[in-house]
Amino acid sequence: xxYQLYELQHAATTPxxxxxxxxxxxxxxxxxxxxxxxxxxxxxxxxxxxxxxTRRFGKPEFGxxxxxxxxxKVQITEKPVLEKPFCTxxxxxxxIRRNDPKVLLVAPMSGHYATLLRGTVKALLPHHDxxxxxxxxxxQVPLSEGxxxxxxxxxxxxxxxxxxxxxxxxxxxxxxxxxxxxxxSLLATFDDPKQPxxxxxxxxxxxxxxxxxxxxxxxxxxxLSWFKNSVIAEVPFYYPGAFRKVYPGFIQLGGFMSxxxxxxxGKHMEFYNHLVTGDGDSAEAHRRFYNEYLAVMxxxxxxxxxxxxxxxxxxxLPQNKMKWRDPKTEKLWDVRPxxxxxxxxxxxxxxxxxxxxxxxxxxxxxxxxxxAANKQxxxxxxxxxxxxxxxxxxxxxxxxxxIRTFIRKFDKEVDPVPKVDTKVTGxxxxxxxxxxKHGIKAVRAREKALKAKKKAxx
Numbered sequence: 001x002x003y004q005l006y007e008l009q010h011a012a013t014t015p016x017x018x019x020x021x022x023x024x025x026x027x028x029x030x031x032x033x034x035x036x037x038x039x040x041x042x043x044x045x046x047x048x049x050x051x052x053x054t055r056r057f058g059k060p061e062f063g064x065x066x067x068x069x070x071x072x073k074v075q076i077t078e079k080p081v082l083e084k085p086f087c088t089x090x091x092x093x094x095x096i097r098r099n100d101p102k103v104l105l106v107a108p109m110s111g112h113y114a115t116l117l118r119g120t121v122k123a124l125l126p127h128h129d130x131x132x133x134x135x136x137x138x139x140q141v142p143l144s145e146g147x148x149x150x151x152x153x154x155x156x157x158x159x160x161x162x163x164x165x166x167x168x169x170x171x172x173x174x175x176x177x178x179x180x181x182x183x184x185s186l187l188a189t190f191d192d193p194k195q196p197x198x199x200x201x202x203x204x205x206x207x208x209x210x211x212x213x214x215x216x217x218x219x220x221x222x223x224l225s226w227f228k229n230s231v232i233a234e235v236p237f238y239y240p241g242a243f244r245k246v247y248p249g250f251i252q253l254g255g256f257m258s259x260x261x262x263x264x265x266g267k268h269m270e271f272y273n274h275l276v277t278g279d280g281d282s283a284e285a286h287r288r289f290y291n292e293y294l295a296v297m298x299x300x301x302x303x304x305x306x307x308x309x310x311x312x313x314x315x316x317l318p319q320n321k322m323k324w325r326d327p328k329t330e331k332l333w334d335v336r337p338x339x340x341x342x343x344x345x346x347x348x349x350x351x352x353x354x355x356x357x358x359x360x361x362x363x364x365x366x367x368x369x370x371x372a373a374n375k376q377x378x379x380x381x382x383x384x385x386x387x388x389x390x391x392x393x394x395x396x397x398x399x400x401x402x403i404r405t406f407i408r409k410f411d412k413e414v415d416p417v418p419k420v421d422t423k424v425t426g427x428x429x430x431x432x433x434x435x436x437k438h439g440i441k442a443v444r445a446r447e448k449a450l451k452a453k454k455k456a457x458x
Contacts, residue, residue, distance in 0.1 A: 001233075002231075002233040002248070002251075003233040003234060003235060003236055003246075003248060004236060006248070006250055007236055010054075010056060013054040016050070016054060017050075017051055017054040017055060020047045020048075020050040020051040020054070021047075021051045023043065023044070023047035024044055024047035024048045024051055026044075027040045027041070027043045027044030027047060028044040028048070038276075041275065041276050041277075041278065042276055044275065045272050045275035045276045046272070048275060049268060049271065049272050049275075052290070053268075057291055057294040057295040057296075058295060059113050059115070059137070059295060059297070060113065060115045060118075060291060060292055060295055061115065062078060062092075062115055062118055062121065063118070064076050064078075064092065064118065064121060064122055064125065067094065067122070067125040067126050068126055069094070069096060069098070069126050069418045070418050074094050074095055074096045075094075075095040076092050076093065076094060076095075076125065077092075077093045077095065078090055078091070078092060078093070079091045079093050081131065081163070082159070082160065082163055084156060084159075085136070085141055085145035085146070085148075086135065086136050086138075086141060086145070086148045086152070086156070086300075087133050087134065087135050087136060087156055088133075088134045088136070089131055089132075089133060089134075089160050089163070090114075090131065090132050090133075090134050091129075091130070091131045092121060092125060092130045092131075092132070094125065094129070098129075098418070100127060100128050100129050100418070101127075101128050101129065101167075101169055101407045101408060101411040102128070102129045102131070102164060102165075102167055102168045102169065103124060103128040103129065103130050103131065103168070103169050103170075103171060103407070104131050104132075104133075104160060104161065104164055104168050104169070104170045104171070104196075105117060105120065105121065105124070105130060105131065105132045105133070105171050105173070106132075106133050106157065106170065106171065106172045106173065106176040106179075106180055107132060107133050107134065107135060107173065107176070108173055108174040108175040108176055109135050109153070109175055109176065109299055109303065110174065110175045110252065110299075111249045111252030111253060111256070111296045111297065111299065112249075112292075112293070112295065112296060112297070113134075113135075113137075113295055113296075113297055114132055114133065114134045114135065115292060115295075116292055116293075117132065117173060117390060117391075118292070119390070119391040119392065119395065119396075120173065120390045120391060120395070123395065123396050123400045124400065124403075124404075126418055127404050127417065127418060128169075128404075128407070131160075131164065131168075133156075133157075133160065133176075135297070136297075137241075137249075137297035137298055138235070138241055138244060138246045138297070138298040138299055138300045139235040139239045139240070139241040139244065139246060139297075139298045140239065140240050140241055141240065141241045141244070142240050142241060142242075143241065143242070143243060143244050147300065147302050148300045148302065148303055149300070149302035149303050149306045150179065150303055150306040150307050150310060151306075151324055151325045151326075151327055152303075152327050153176075153179045153303060154179045154182050154183050154186070154324055155326070155327050155328075157170075157176075157179055157180055157183040158183045158186065158187060161183065161184075161187065161194060161195075161196055162192070162194045165194055166193060166194045166195060166196065166197065167197055167411065167412070168196050168197065169196060169197055169198045169199075169200070169407045169410075169411070170184070170196045170198070170199045170200065171200040171202065171403065172199070172200065172201050172202065172204060173202050173203070173204075173389075173390050174202065174203050174204055174355065174356060174386070174390075175204065175205070175307075176204070177201040177202070177203070177204020177205065177206055177356075177361060177364075178204060178205060178206060178307075178311055178317060180199065180201065180204075181199070181201060181204075181206060181317070181337065181364055181367075182317070182322065182324060182335045184196060184199050184340060184343050185335050185336055185337045185339060185340055186324060186333060186335060188336075188339040188340045188341065188342065188343070189333065189334070189336050189339045195342045195343055196343050197343065197344065197407075197410050197411060197412075198343060198344040198345070198346065198406065198407055198410045198411075199343050199344070199345050199346070200345075200346040200347075200348065200403055200406070200407075201345070201346070201347050201348070201361050201364055202347075202348040202361070202389050202390060203348065203349060203350060203353050203355065203356040203361060203386055203389045203390075204356055204360070204361050205311055205312070205356050205360050205361075206317065206318065206360055206361055206362075206363045206364045206367070207315065207317070207318035207359075207360055207363035208311065208312055208315065208356075208360055209315055209318065210357075210359035210360050210363060211357035211358055211359045211360055212357070213354055213355060213356070213357050214259055214354070215312070215355055216312055219308055219312030219313055220312065220313060224305060224308065224309050224313065227304075227305060227308055228301075228305060231247055231248075231251050231304075232245055232246070232247060232301050232304075232305075233245070233246060233247075233248050234246075235298065241298075244300065244301075245300070245301035245302075246298040246299060246300055246301055246304075247298065247299045247300075247301060247304035248298050249296025249297045249298050249299070250296060252296060252299075253294065253296045259354065267286065267290075268286075270282075270286070271283060271286040274286065310322065317335065317337075317367070318363055318367065320335075320336070320337075320338075320367070322334075322335040323335065337364070337367035337368045337369075338367070338368065338369045338370050339370065340368045340370065340371050341370050341371060341372075343371075343375075344371075344375040344376070344377075344406070344409075344410045345364060345365065345368055345371060345375060345376050345377070346377045346378070346379065346402075346403065346406045347361045347362050347364055347365065347377075347378045347379070348361070348378070348379045348380075348381070348389060348399060348402070348403075349361050349362065349378075349379075349380050349381070349389075350381050350384035350385055350386060350388060350389045351380065351381065351382045351383060351384060352383065352384060352385040352386075352388075353384070353385055353386045353389065354385065354386060355386040356386065358380075362378055365378070373439060374439070375410075376439065377406055377439060378439075379399060379402045381394060381398055381399055384399075404417075
């Protein structure tokens, strides 16, 4: 009944939403003299805030039509490369002849669409041939397409990596850090010739036991049966995925909003003030962010529950007890990160990350015990939260250049780093990486010293 109640609430507020939209259009119409008065701006602002609060936001577009390479504008075209029932591998084809490193950007399956990584893709495009996983909204996938669980997720990633070849560089943002790490581990166990050149894990829960957050505590405090009974719902009959059991996106969004409710309320109050005072640029920036943030998708029941149990409750991966069931043969395989020897590893964490807190991602280095030290690197970004790891100014100016240099360090045949208009991209010049400065041991030593310094100041 949960999904049906949500749909009923949306239908019940439709008259209110339409009335607010009509009022907004009237008072914000430039041909209306009232739109230039204090009363008109106030009425229009209130109407728009109300309309947006009751609106359901659909899947956004990437809208990335060009990039800057060697000081010139280069056209971008989105092309589906490999299509599966629950995911489409999409390439951002650059209309230029360059041999830049090939990047597979794995988007999270945590309620938002892959377009949440628009800023991530935009910063990578001048330097890389970018592919991204666009996961399907589970309510749009018919039951006839079968299940999709964590094992299937890992199989999809192995298929994508094999399709792109051994020169691909995989970047996992947040949740997919675990399935990507598992996929690369299995490819190493199979001694697959198409193991990726590098793997970058950004703010992912490799070992959630290391640092507790609201997310990890909720998963540990409640039994799996609670999640199944409380947050799993059936897709209504009028969707393509009718009667499929899902973890609805609106529940995940509610959880995210509640974690920083004061901040979101404050942002909407600021938005209202921007509209009243006529600050169009700030108001448009708010619209762009929340149009993306409020657009959510459903996740299959089996994927959600298996992830909760495996990653956040039983912690099987960091204990080297995780197993993968081949969806085709049903054979069980041990997930053995210690088999990784060819794929270089970079982990990235943010100091203020309250989703995958400090230490959860760097645990991958301990698990990849057979990987040479000169293939292990880590970047710790101060004053950055979870979202800031892959979007925003510090992502463009601090984190992305680290990833770019790391990838080129382990890419065998590539063109020189393209000259990019730094005023447009915010990207500084490349930096030569070395183990003494950027290796996992050196970075951990600096982090330890920083913690000691902050503790002493307190």
